[in-house]
Amino acid sequence: MVDHALELLNISCIFRAKDDRAQRYTAVADATLRVRAGEFVSVVGPTGCGKSTLLNVGAGLLEPSSGEVKVFGRPLEGINARAGYMFQSEALMPWRSAMDNVMLGLQYRGMPEAKARALASEWLARVGLAGFGDSYPHQLSGGMRKRAALAQVLALDPDIILMDEPFSALDVQTRQLMENEVLALWASKKKAVLFITHDLDEAIAMSDRVVVLSAGPATRPIGEFEIDLPRPRDVAEVRTHPRFVELHSQIWAVLRDEVLKGYAQQLKKAA
Numbered sequence: 571m572v573d574h575a576l577e578l579l580n581i582s583c584i585f586r587a588k589d590d591r592a593q594r595y596t597a598v599a600d601a602t603l604r605v606r607a608g609e610f611v612s613v614v615g616p617t618g619c620g621k622s623t624l625l626n627v628g629a630g631l632l633e634p635s636s637g638e639v640k641v642f643g644r645p646l647e648g649i650n651a652r653a654g655y656m657f658q659s660e661a662l663m664p665w666r667s668a669m670d671n672v673m674l675g676l677q678y679r680g681m682p683e684a685k686a687r688a689l690a691s692e693w694l695a696r697v698g699l700a701g702f703g704d705s706y707p708h709q710l711s712g713g714m715r716k717r718a719a720l721a722q723v724l725a726l727d728p729d730i731i732l733m734d735e736p737f738s739a740l741d742v743q744t745r746q747l748m749e750n751e752v753l754a755l756w757a758s759k760k761k762a763v764l765f766i767t768h769d770l771d772e773a774i775a776m777s778d779r780v781v782v783l784s785a786g787p788a789t790r791p792i793g794e795f796e797i798d799l800p801r802p803r804d805v806a807e808v809r810t811h812p813r814f815v816e817l818h819s820q821i822w823a824v825l826r827d828e829v830l831k832g833y834a835q836q837l838k839k840a841a
């Protein structure tokens with residue numbers, strides 16, 4: 571039996587339209603997505619297609635209109651306690667130091683202060699922020715804030731890591747450094763990762779598998795690709811690998827039409 575960490579089974583999400591509450595909008599329709607324990611899966615798809623919606627369902631933050639979520643084989647009820655979630659936006663509390671931000675989740679789970687401080691300090695060092703524990707978010711660079719947010723999630727030792735375009739706000743160099751760091755941490759801990767991104771290069775460079783979503787409405791997976799590139803990988807170097815180029819063109823052939831459809835819809839919405 572395959573050991574799945576997270577299963578989204580026949581998920582549909584229907585929202586009331588924001589501008590007209592009588593109207594319904596089917597964001598996701600009959601979508602099935604599985605992540606094995608220890609597997610790194612990326613989901614790519616056009617803007618606004620429903621990537622975050624699916625991730626929110628996996629996190630237990632959003633109840634689907636229909637379908638089932640299983641976590642290590644068990645139906646999910648409420649918040650997914652075995653998952654850590656890293657958002658696109660800043661998750662650090664500006665009035666707390668980096669150390670206090672990382673400690674917060676640990677203490678919330680009942681860890682005594684001294685133990686939480688020691689563990690937070692260990693994780694800050696692991697993400698390259700030794701000596702920055704007393705700094706407040708505004709005193710850290712964008713990349714350092716992402717590192718602190720990563721420490722915050724990983725310190726909780728989740729079995730599943732959900733990441734929603736975590737590095738999209740970073741410059742290219744910092745982003746590649748962070749991607750390599752995430753890969754190194756992942757390789758040492760081998761957690762299940764569900765990673766949402768707009769960026770196909772990033773998805774291929776990081777993942778074991780890339781899932782392509784169709785343009786909305788009624789988004790669902792329309793392609794799935796095993797990424798058989800050797801590991802360990804350097805995200806910048808792997809892009810020059812002939813197999814990377816081959817996979818990129820195969821996946822782009824599926825994604826391209828959806829991106830064009832998504833773009834046309836955005837234009838229609840804006841008109």
Ligand SMILES: Nc1ncnc2c1ncn2[C@@H]1O[C@H](COP(=O)(O)OP(=O)(O)OP(=O)(O)O)[C@@H](O)[C@H]1O
Pocket residue numbers: 585586587588595597615616617618619620621622623624768786
């Ligand atoms: N709570 C909600 N109420 C109404 N509509 C919603 C709600 N949440 C999401 N939607 C709609 O569902 C669709 C999917 O949104 P979602 O944020 O999941 O897309 P996305 O692929 O993550 O977008 P992006 O690529 O821009 O981050 C969008 O059209 C969005 O407007």
